[in-house]
Amino acid sequence: MWELAENKSIPIYQQIIEQIITYIQDGTLHPGDKLPAERKLADYYQVNRSTVVHALEELVSLGWVLRRQGSGTIVNEGNWGRSTIPRVDWRSLFTREALPKEPFVEKAQILRNDPETIDLYSGELPLSLIPDFRFPSYTWEELLLEERKQSPLGYKPLQQVICQRIKQEQKIDVSANQVLITSGAQQAMFLLLQVMLQSGDSVAIEDPSFLYSLPIFASAGVKLYGVEMDQEGMRIDKLEQLILTKKIKLIILNPTFQNPTGSTMSEKRRNELIELSRKYQLPIVEDEVFSEMNFSTIPPSLKELAPHQVIHLGSLSKIFGSSIKIGWIVADQDLIQRLSEAKQMMDFSISIFPQVIAHTALKDPRFEQNQAELVIALKRQAQAFTEGAKSIVEDWSISTINGGIYVYLTWRHQNLTRKDWEIFLREKLLIAPAFLFSNDTMAMRVNYTRMTKQTRQQFFSKLETISKELRRS
Numbered sequence: 001m002w003e004l005a006e007n008k009s010i011p012i013y014q015q016i017i018e019q020i021i022t023y024i025q026d027g028t029l030h031p032g033d034k035l036p037a038e039r040k041l042a043d044y045y046q047v048n049r050s051t052v053v054h055a056l057e058e059l060v061s062l063g064w065v066l067r068r069q070g071s072g073t074i075v076n077e078g079n080w081g082r083s084t085i086p087r088v089d090w091r092s093l094f095t096r097e098a099l100p101k102e103p104f105v106e107k108a109q110i111l112r113n114d115p116e117t118i119d120l121y122s123g124e125l126p127l128s129l130i131p132d133f134r135f136p137s138y139t140w141e142e143l144l145l146e147e148r149k150q151s152p153l154g155y156k157p158l159q160q161v162i163c164q165r166i167k168q169e170q171k172i173d174v175s176a177n178q179v180l181i182t183s184g185a186q187q188a189m190f191l192l193l194q195v196m197l198q199s200g201d202s203v204a205i206e207d208p209s210f211l212y213s214l215p216i217f218a219s220a221g222v223k224l225y226g227v228e229m230d231q232e233g234m235r236i237d238k239l240e241q242l243i244l245t246k247k248i249k250l251i252i253l254n255p256t257f258q259n260p261t262g263s264t265m266s267e268k269r270r271n272e273l274i275e276l277s278r279k280y281q282l283p284i285v286e287d288e289v290f291s292e293m294n295f296s297t298i299p300p301s302l303k304e305l306a307p308h309q310v311i312h313l314g315s316l317s318k319i320f321g322s323s324i325k326i327g328w329i330v331a332d333q334d335l336i337q338r339l340s341e342a343k344q345m346m347d348f349s350i351s352i353f354p355q356v357i358a359h360t361a362l363k364d365p366r367f368e369q370n371q372a373e374l375v376i377a378l379k380r381q382a383q384a385f386t387e388g389a390k391s392i393v394e395d396w397s398i399s400t401i402n403g404g405i406y407v408y409l410t411w412r413h414q415n416l417t418r419k420d421w422e423i424f425l426r427e428k429l430l431i432a433p434a435f436l437f438s439n440d441t442m443a444m445r446v447n448y449t450r451m452t453k454q455t456r457q458q459f460f461s462k463l464e465t466i467s468k469e470l471r472r473s
């Protein structure tokens with residue numbers, strides 16, 4: 001009874017805690033039962049006594065056992081004060097060194113408030129391009145009635161519209177119990193980490209990727225490994241090497257209009273990826289937040305190609321801005337159930353307000369029209385950017401824009417250092433250097449949708465000046 005299965009990815013004291021909680025939950029240990037003495041437990045588990053003491057202290061603080069002077073450690077009689085093991089170890093997070101702040105980002109945040117700054121760093125559309133819709137005019141009573149349409153998976157009418165849109169656009173037949181509404185795609189990602197991974201596990205992502213600097217991975221103890229990309233997307237040979245050497249548990253990628261490169265994975269590569277993930281039985285998380293901002297032909301989604309192997313994430317915050325922080329996860333029913341339980345442990349359910357607004361926006365009779373107009377506007381912006389970029393092609397290679405909001409510019413000359421990128425801050429030209437997404441220091445992400453005719457001219461003229469200075473450095 002008192003022994004542990006081999007599991008190197010979780011610290012031993014935590015395995016002891018989990019085992020004792022399982023024994024209490026499955027009735028092996030009853031309320032009032034006395035646990036063996038510390039020394040005995042240390043012998044059984046073949047660990048130092050201090051490890052057992054650490055585990056028992058945690059169990060006491062979580063409320064599962066009581067320690068009484070003279071009578072040892074006893075299983076608690078009831079549920080009061082009990083909690084499960086926190087998956088996010090807040091206590092150790094606060095005692096551990098906080099993740100160092102990225103100095104470039106800190107300076108950029110300050111500059112964003114300066115009216116002279118040209119902000120092409122932001123991950124949002126400019127206000128002028130965000131599709132308009134009529135705000136719902138609910139009375140308080142009507143809202144309370146809508147509240148009754150909330151299920152643990154979200155506001156049912158919103159779930160249904162999302163199902164319809166997925167069916168229509170991706171030709172995947174999903175039902176409402178396969179869709180979980182979240183507060184944006186990032187929360188969706190966070191839930192997946194909590195449910196599917198353990199501290200110490202490894203995840204493969206694209207290199208570069210916007211996930212590189214997100215703190216949710218480090219805080220869950222999850223290690224990220226980047227997979228080199230080529231013209232067709234993530235390289236499958238490199239991914240396989242990683243799977244074999246780093247024991248990858250999950251692959252997360254943003255195959256359409258990727259953040260930061262703006263590139264789209266080819267259909268051939270998508271099929272190869274699916275084949276590889278089948279070979280190693282690895283789930284894929286497909287982050288598809290930009291796929292509706294598309295003015296070209298894009299390959300079928302990974303979810304469409306392999307419905308049971310792929311977890312699909314979507315979000316409205318790319319189209320409507322972060323004030324409608326609504327996203328969703330599409331997966332098989334069992335996983336959605338587990339994710340929903342994890343979510344309820346954190347925040348019960350999402351407030352009805354953003355969900356009603358998101359539903360209204362998607363059901364607005366003008367939505368399709370607005371969406372079509374947005375795509376036309378994006379195409380026009382992309383063309384104007386490409387045209388303007390002719391003046392800088394000797395210094396920068398420029399990715400082709402087929403949709404989404406980003407274009408990627410790579411310096412053609414000598415190696416740049418992080419310091420070189422400070423010139424952009426000095427010139428109040430806010431872009432996102434590649435080192436925010438990878439170890440690379442040679443490229444930058446630019447949100448081309450945020451330029452007006454005037455700021456586009458300023459951008460290219462400032463970039464010409466900066467390029468001259470960079471060449472001299």
Ligand SMILES: Cc1ncc(COP(=O)(O)O)c(C=O)c1O
Pocket residue numbers: 123183184185186187210254258259287289314315316317318322325326327
């Ligand atoms: C590719 C990608 N996925 C997910 C997110 C996060 O989306 P949300 O705002 O819905 O949390 C972002 C935001 O920048 C993103 O670029």
